Amino acid sequence: MQKKILAMLLAGGQGSRLGILTSNIAKPAVAFGGKYKIIDFAMSNCINSGIDTVGVLTQYQPLSLNRHIGIGIPWDLDKKNGGVTVLAPHVKGGESGEWYSGTANAIYQNIDYINSYNPEYVLILSGDHIYKMDYSIMLDDHIKKGSHATIAVLEVTIEEASRFGIMNTNPDGSIYEFEEKPKEPKSNLASMGIYIFNWSNLKEALIRDSKIHLDSDFGKHIIPAMLEEGLKLNAFKFDSYWKDVGTIESYWAANMELIKTLPDFNLYEDFWQIYTNSEHQPPVYTSHTSDIKTSLLSEGCEVYGKVYNSVLGPDVFVDEGAFVKDSIIMQGCVIGKGTHINRAIVDEYAKIGGNTVIGQGENLPNEDYPSYYDTGITVIGAISVVPDDVVIGKNCVILGTTSIGNYPNGILQSGKSIMIQEAVL
Amino acid sequence: MRAIGIILAGGNNDRLGQLTSSRATSAMPIASCYRTIDFPLSNMTNSGVTKVAVITQFNSRSLHDHLTSSKWWDFGRKQGGLFVFTPFLSNDNSFWFRGTADSIYQNISFLKRSKEPYVIIASGDCVYKMDYNKLLDHHIAKEADITIACKTLTGEDVRQYGVMDLNSEGRVIDFEEKPVEPTSSTISLGIYVISRTLLIKMLEAISAEGRYDFVKDIIIRYRKKIKIHAWEYNGYWKSINSTKSYFDTNMDFLKADVRYKFIKEYPYIATKPKDQSPVKYNHTAVTVDSLVGSGSILNGYVEHSVLFRRVVTGENSRITNCILLEGVFIGKNCVIENAIFDKEVILPDNKTIIGEPGKPIMITKNDAL
Numbered sequence: 001m002q003k004k005i006l007a008m009l010l011a012g013g014q015g016s017r018l019g020i021l022t023s024n025i026a027k028p029a030v031a032f033g034g035k036y037k038i039i040d041f042a043m044s045n046c047i048n049s050g051i052d053t054v055g056v057l058t059q060y061q062p063l064s065l066n067r068h069i070g071i072g073i074p075w076d077l078d079k080k081n082g083g084v085t086v087l088a089p090h091v092k093g094g095e096s097g098e099w100y101s102g103t104a105n106a107i108y109q110n111i112d113y114i115n116s117y118n119p120e121y122v123l124i125l126s127g128d129h130i131y132k133m134d135y136s137i138m139l140d141d142h143i144k145k146g147s148h149a150t151i152a153v154l155e156v157t158i159e160e161a162s163r164f165g166i167m168n169t170n171p172d173g174s175i176y177e178f179e180e181k182p183k184e185p186k187s188n189l190a191s192m193g194i195y196i197f198n199w200s201n202l203k204e205a206l207i208r209d210s211k212i213h214l215d216s217d218f219g220k221h222i223i224p225a226m227l228e229e230g231l232k233l234n235a236f237k238f239d240s241y242w243k244d245v246g247t248i249e250s251y252w253a254a255n256m257e258l259i260k261t262l263p264d265f266n267l268y269e270d271f272w273q274i275y276t277n278s279e280h281q282p283p284v285y286t287s288h289t290s291d292i293k294t295s296l297l298s299e300g301c302e303v304y305g306k307v308y309n310s311v312l313g314p315d316v317f318v319d320e321g322a323f324v325k326d327s328i329i330m331q332g333c334v335i336g337k338g339t340h341i342n343r344a345i346v347d348e349y350a351k352i353g354g355n356t357v358i359g360q361g362e363n364l365p366n367e368d369y370p371s372y373y374d375t376g377i378t379v380i381g382a383i384s385v386v387p388d389d390v391v392i393g394k395n396c397v398i399l400g401t402t403s404i405g406n407y408p409n410g411i412l413q414s415g416k417s418i419m420i421q422e423a424v425l
Numbered sequence: 426m427r428a429i430g431i432i433l434a435g436g437n438n439d440r441l442g443q444l445t446s447s448r449a450t451s452a453m454p455i456a457s458c459y460r461t462i463d464f465p466l467s468n469m470t471n472s473g474v475t476k477v478a479v480i481t482q483f484n485s486r487s488l489h490d491h492l493t494s495s496k497w498w499d500f501g502r503k504q505g506g507l508f509v510f511t512p513f514l515s516n517d518n519s520f521w522f523r524g525t526a527d528s529i530y531q532n533i534s535f536l537k538r539s540k541e542p543y544v545i546i547a548s549g550d551c552v553y554k555m556d557y558n559k560l561l562d563h564h565i566a567k568e569a570d571i572t573i574a575c576k577t578l579t580g581e582d583v584r585q586y587g588v589m590d591l592n593s594e595g596r597v598i599d600f601e602e603k604p605v606e607p608t609s610s611t612i613s614l615g616i617y618v619i620s621r622t623l624l625i626k627m628l629e630a631i632s633a634e635g636r637y638d639f640v641k642d643i644i645i646r647y648r649k650k651i652k653i654h655a656w657e658y659n660g661y662w663k664s665i666n667s668t669k670s671y672f673d674t675n676m677d678f679l680k681a682d683v684r685y686k687f688i689k690e691y692p693y694i695a696t697k698p699k700d701q702s703p704v705k706y707n708h709t710a711v712t713v714d715s716l717v718g719s720g721s722i723l724n725g726y727v728e729h730s731v732l733f734r735r736v737v738t739g740e741n742s743r744i745t746n747c748i749l750l751e752g753v754f755i756g757k758n759c760v761i762e763n764a765i766f767d768k769e770v771i772l773p774d775n776k777t778i779i780g781e782p783g784k785p786i787m788i789t790k791n792d793a794l
Binding site: 033073074259274278279282284286287288291294295300307312 | 456457458496678679684688689693694695696698699700701702703704705706707708710711712713714715716717718719720722731732
């Protein structure tokens with residue numbers, strides 16, 4: 001059995017800057033745009049591009065990801081020949097196993113999987129990004145130019161460029177140099193972490209690099225080694241919506257962009273649909289007392305209160321008199337009567353009591369993790385419980401089943417955290 | 426598994442007018458995202474039945490389109506599965522289905538090749554949530570030959586249903602289809618359980634006599650010879666047999682108890698997923714006491730209405746007491762009341778369409794708007 005191309009989707013990263021959103025799930029499994037998970041975009045891009053063989057590499061907290069992907073039914077990736085395969089680190093014959101220590105190392109450890117399909121080309125993807133892309137156009141470009149490797153790049157502003165891996169190219173698009181987070185960037189073409197390789201060239205490079213670097217990485221090791229060797233590497237320019245939602249603030253902002261009347265990222269066109277796994281897909285109900293403005297509501301939401309400028313995941317219940325504003329409320333959350341939530345992210349299946357206020361007070365950065373939570377967004381972790389009648393400030397973090405006793409005088413000041421780990425496990 | 430399932434989805438219904446001119450009654454859209462057949466199909470799978478045949482005849486395209494895979498209802502693929510039977514030509518037979526019994530008889534090999542001892546027969550055009558195991562347990566406990574699920578309707582006209590007289594033990598002693606003078610208020614829900622071998626025997630017997638109807642030629646004709654029992658079902662049950670019942674059933678989902686029963690209470694009603702985006706409320710949107718299907722984009726005012734998937738409402742439009750099927754587009758400054766809009770109807774700006782309360786006006790793609 002031979003496949004022309006297969007995709008390897010790196011989904012093992014934690015995404016630690018997303019704070020407690022990734023305390024129990026990997027970043028690709030974090031919800032986005034109401035009903036989707038971040039990984040849905042790369043998965044849907046694969047099937048929409050005609051790629052029907054996808055290896056998903058998991059490592060950090062894979063349970064929720066495994067459950068979401070299953071055998072790939074939502075993406076029509078339940079195939080007899082090919083389809084989706086979840087690839088976790090494993091013990092290899094005779095030796096002890098090892099974790100995936102780098103992006104390229106993860107692929108290196110799954111050479112057998114790729115060999116079993118004997119593909120001509122391998123597409124390397126990350127499960128961390130929000131975008132719609134036709135990989136088949138990139139493949140055509142790769143084949144037409146006779147490249148050994150093609151790297152998708154995005155034009156960024158020169159100020160932003162020092163945060164990315166930058167490709168320095170000749171006028172014909174061929175790459176002569178790769179610089180990781182350059183202080184003085186020579187170009188503004190940022191690598192999107194999307195590569196197409198000829199499998200024979202990649203395999204050789206992976207095996208060679210595995211003996212040099214234990215944490216073999218595409219950007220740091222494989223690409224520079226290929227350039228040194230004189231292989232033909234070309235940049236493929238992508239000029240549409242692409243977001244790396246790596247931080248609490250960027251995650252919140254990217255969700256909020258979707259509620260604009262004409263968002264930059266369109267989820268409402270029939271072409272290039274994004275598929276996801278949802279248990280059942282009932283309608284949204286809004287009562288006589290509801291008031292909803294500029295928001296996204298996913299299936300099964302029941303709204304009796306006010307929802308302004310917010311994104312609600314599936315099966316969220318907003319009780320009478322509640323007011324959710326500028327917030328992201330994920331699947332299965334319950335917002336109690338008369339509760340006001342302002343600029344917050346409430347993770348899956350959290351229960352917020354009645355007459356509680358979230359996001360009120362001064363904008364003081366979080367005391368424990370000031371670099372994660374400093375833009376005024378309060379985050380309530382998955383399956384957490386917040387009691388009735390408490391006032392919670394800005395940049396607060398709450399994880400676990402909390403009761404009124406956890407809130408001195410019924411107040412959690414801005415920047416404070418309550419973390420009750422056991423409740424989540 | 427103890428039973429296989431048969432869903433009779435062949436019927437067409439003139440009383441549903443233009444809505445069924447291009448789709449089978451079983452494919453009628455219900456509550457923003459379902460079709461009527463999702464209810465019996467989900468009941469089957471939720472009752473542990475893994476092998477189900479859907480028998481269809483009229484306008485089966487929309488039904489075929491819906492029943493693309495057994496996956497959506499979790500039926501088996503190697504063990505059991507979902508079978509869709511339509512009339513076919515063979516050397517010795519070139520008939521359309523001549524009746525409900527005939528439609529099963531023409532697919533009798535499905536029965537003969539199965540090993541399960543019982544058959545559950547349901548119709549494809551009713552909205553309800555039933556654990557068929559309860560019906561089956563009752564059937565076994567009563568040692569009945571056929572057991573019919575029934576319901577006692579109070580304060581409703583039963584003349585459009587099959588009306589049964591029961592004795593004190595719950596045995597059916599009389600059965601009259603659409604009686605002029607009903608003698609009781611207990612109606613048949615068109616859901617039966619019968620042993621597989623007896624069903625084969627009876628179908629072969631009546632077919633040899635040129636009889637083709639399950640109710641008339643088996644139940645009514647044999648009611649004294651075989652033991653037919655009734656099992657009372659008390660939950661929500663609606664038959665989609667007229668425009669009014671179609672409209673009312675959809676509106677019933679605006680009531681919390683009905684909605685919760687079907688949508689929030691496990692086991693859920695399953696349907697073919699379409700993966701539409703979340704509902705988008707723009708800044709002028711208002712929806713009160715309404716259901717909205719995914720993929721919709723809202724700008725106007727909606728009250729006491731059921732909107733299916735991918736509906737778009739324009740700014741300044743008022744939609745009251747309406748059913749808008751999938752893909753309906755309502756322009757700006759429109760006023761519509763008491764109406765059913767068929768799939769993909771586009772209403773241009775500044776239009777007014779007002780139906781009578783209790784007698785909704787039907788708008789289809791062919792209407793000049």
